[in-house]
């Protein structure tokens with residue numbers, strides 16, 4: 001089952017080509033692994049990031065898009081109850097759809113088109129139907145194959161027993177159903193990204209690689225290993241649980257390149273980088289013939305710890321209770337596009353890697369990032385050869401490797417790096433094996449979230465989202481840009497954001513769970529957008545902002561921290577898994593990559609009152625989300641909205657929570673719906689016309 005508008009169908013077959021269709025920016029993206037193209041993209045793009053992010057300087061400095069451009073650039077999504085059903089069976093002669101919303105007054109499902117069953121249309125091996133499902137809410141359905149065989153939807157993981165010893169597929173149209181409010185549900189999750197090398201150093205020791213550009217990562221940029229380690233991350237799990245975090249995304253823990261690497265274009269970025277970020281995997285020539293007992297055993301990166309340390313991290317997380325009464329979940333970053341050229345895997349299997357006339361072909365010089373063929377086969381840089389997943393042995397190895405790490409360490413999900421630069425065959429194979437081999441995933445889903453760096457191409461992002469066969473969700477880049485524009489920019493307009501968000505809610509499909517975010521490791525720190533030092537909400541990393549730490553100081557006034565809290569308030573009270581990039585809970589300063597990866601400060605006395613206040617706000621919001629399923633699972637109904645204020649309800653789960661926001665730099669009054677409300681954050685009661693202080697919010701019941 002998938003939800004999508006029909007034009008995306010044409011894109012799905014050739015996803016990479018679709019990137020350009022929405023027209024807009026080059027998306028060299030996702031390449032946490034490497035650097036951005038130093039070559040001028042045709043239009044301003046997010047740039048690459050990772051080891052040494054660089055962005056086209058012209059984009060970083062000028063040509064700021066207007067707020068209007070942000071809202072209008074995206075194609076209008078379909079209504080959230082427009083559902084596309086798909087069924088793959090080349091041998092079938094007819095495929096019909098029947099379900100609860102098609103039933104007669106007595107509740108009997110139609111068994112034929114004459115009775116109201118809907119007919120799917122054949123497209124090659126697949127049968128499809130796009131239809132409006134009304135009323136919105138929770139529905140059950142089945143396909144009827146060849147007139148008499150009733151089968152649940154194989155691509156929909158949500159199912160429940162029927163009355164005949166089989167299963168019905170479950171459709172949650174527009175996210176209107178709550179499920180069991182006491183059971184773990186990914187929709188309640190608050191995720192935190194801990195970049196291990198920069199999060200917590202347990203022993204004061206690091207193991208630098210020769211030649212990497214150093215720096216004082218406590219106050220600025222560094223390309224070197226800085227000493228953070230797995231034991232340090234484990235020590236800080238209580239901090240994260242207290243903060244309201246319920247899932248931790250850990251930077252890739254497996255063996256990485258031991259040599260320093262040049263920037264993609266040394267002429268624009270003379271720095272040299274270590275693999276401190278984890279995006280340069282360097283696997284041994286591991287034989288997965290016995291999947292449970294590979295030879296040699298895959299190695300944890302020695303610079304962050306041992307396999308025992310990694311087990312300890314996951315086991316401790318799983319033994320730590322988070323808000324909502326569920327154990328902390330763990331996701332690893334997984335990088336499947338490429339490996340280190342020095343790795344034994346590459347040396348022993350050069351035929352598993354993409355070549356053009358015997359040579360690795362670089363993405364940058366010819367701007368192949370979105371090329372229909374080379375976009376999934378070009379190299380981000382010359383020391384990171386990309387897999388050729390058309391080679392069955394290469395794809396089987398990579399999927400087996402991802403499976404091994406998932407099973408060996410009993411993790412709950414993956415964040416998949418640069419997914420658009422990998423053929424979908426890899427993703428489909430991974431999902432298929434996860435479904436077959438991991439039966440105890442939380443709430444039945446091993447959460448796969450992908451990175452497709454595209455602020456204005458939701459269709460491209462969606463083309464990878466299908467919980468049954470590909471991703472559970474992606475990082476919501478369009479959400480990030482529009483939230484930043486609405487809440488941080490002087491001319492932001494919350495009513496337009498509210499309208500846009502209404503169309504975004506169901507856009508990625510009924511079963512999709514996107515990850516919402518305001519900051520990450522590829523762009524300048526969120527606090528500098530909130531402070532308005534950076535006006536372009538799509539600004540990425542560049543040599544100019546990545547190695548200019550003196551220009552990105554910790555703001556000293558309250559306003560930026562209050563605006564950032566507002567952004568978190570929106571994220572924590574809306575659908576999607578809100579992401580906290582480590583340090584954003586204290587508004588940590590820093591420019592682009594790598595200045596956005598300063599060491600997490602743990603000395604509270606060194607934090608300003610504004611930083612501590614922001615952390616307290618994030619903590620209260622995150623804990624509220626974990627304890628109130630309606631915030632993540634319910635529907636949003638806007639009560640009122642104008643440029644500066646927005647009042648909305650979250651309804652569902654036998655609950656109703658009211659949120660009121662004022663993003664203006666002056667007080668604003670809003671009128672609450674009739675009734676007396678409990679202030680869930682500050683306590684006390686409110687009613688009637690409420691004056692909201694500048695940059696403030698209320699969460700009420």
Ligand SMILES: [Ca+2]
Pocket residue numbers: 201202203204205206227228229
């Ligand atoms: Ca250390």
Ligand SMILES: [Ca+2]
Pocket residue numbers: 255256257258301302303
């Ligand atoms: Ca290493």
